[in-house]
Amino acid sequence: TQLLEQSPQFLSIQEGENLTVYCNSSSVFSSLQWYRQEPGEGPVLLVTVVTGGEVKKLKRLTFQFGDARKDSSLHITAAQPGDTGLYLCAATQGAQKLVFGQGTRLTINP
Amino acid sequence: DAGVIQSPRHEVTEMGQEVTLRCKPISGHDYLFWYRQTMMRGLELLIYFNNNVPIDDSGMPEDRFSAKMPNASFSTLKIQPSEPRDSAVYFCASSHRGIGNQPQHFGDGTRLSIL
Numbered sequence A: 001t002q003l004l005e006q007s008p009q010f011l012s013i014q015e016g017e018n019l020t021v022y023c024n025s026s027s028v029f030s031s032l033q034w035y036r037q038e039p040g041e042g043p044v045l046l047v048t049v050v051t052g053g054e055v056k057k058l059k060r061l062t063f064q065f066g067d068a069r070k071d072s073s074l075h076i077t078a079a080q081p082g083d084t085g086l087y088l089c090a091a092t093q094g095a096q097k098l099v100f101g102q103g104t105r106l107t108i109n110p
Numbered sequence B: 001d002a003g004v005i006q007s008p009r010h011e012v013t014e015m016g017q018e019v020t021l022r023c024k025p026i027s028g029h030d031y032l033f034w035y036r037q038t039m040m041r042g043l044e045l046l047i048y049f050n051n052n053v054p055i056d057d058s059g060m061p062e063d064r065f066s067a068k069m070p071n072a073s074f075s076t077l078k079i080q081p082s083e084p085r086d087s088a089v090y091f092c093a094s095s096h097r098g099i100g101n102q103p104q105h106f107g108d109g110t111r112l113s114i115l
Helices: none
Strands: A006-007 A008-014 A019-024 A030-039 A045-047 A055-058 A061-065 A070-076 A083-091 A097-100 A104-109 B005-007 B008-012 B018-026 B031-038 B042-050 B053-056 B065-071 B074-078 B089-096 B108-115
Touching: A006 A083, A008 A019, A019 A104, A019 B031, A030 A070, A045 A061, A070 A083, A097 B042, B005 B089, B008 B018, B008 B031, B018 B089, B018 B108, B031 B074, B042 B065, B053 B065, B074 B089
Parallel strands: A008 A104, B008 B108
Antiparallel strands: A006 A019, A019 A070, A030 A045, A030 A083, A055 A061, A061 A070, A083 A097, A083 A104, B005 B018, B018 B074, B031 B042, B031 B089, B042 B053, B065 B074, B089 B108
């Protein structure tokens, strides 16, 4: 059983469309991180959310932490081909271990 | 500043051979992590160090895997003997001052293929 369930697993859309991907759990987290991974590279941190209900924006990307701190969403407005990649959410399990979801593999078609 | 450096980038070897993966963390970072990524299991933590001391190795699959950090600027992950099911991308990451709120900085990984 995955601690963090991400959905959808795969998403392919056209340039200019909007999309939302989700990261869900039955556990409560003190913080949650979103990473993006491009082919042949390691994951790169996009954002950390800490407070329940928190919303953070990074250009066309909007991240939200659920009120109960059990889930998070990533919304991309007017997607571009450069947004293509694997989006991973991660949260701390126990005292000092970061656990990753399986990821959403996003493809933006020109 | 240089990021996390891993070597080699690719490794292809035959079953039964010893494999050594290397990592140089970002200078000043006191945490170092080894991960394995596969399509089936995603990104899994194998082991992590704090100030060169192994803290949690519960993710190491079995005794064939071992990791060392002899100093603050170098770590190795060794597989002996290697098996085809060890084929994966292995990532090293480092961070400063802990886990959770701090970003982990990943290297570009070593793609390992065991034939």
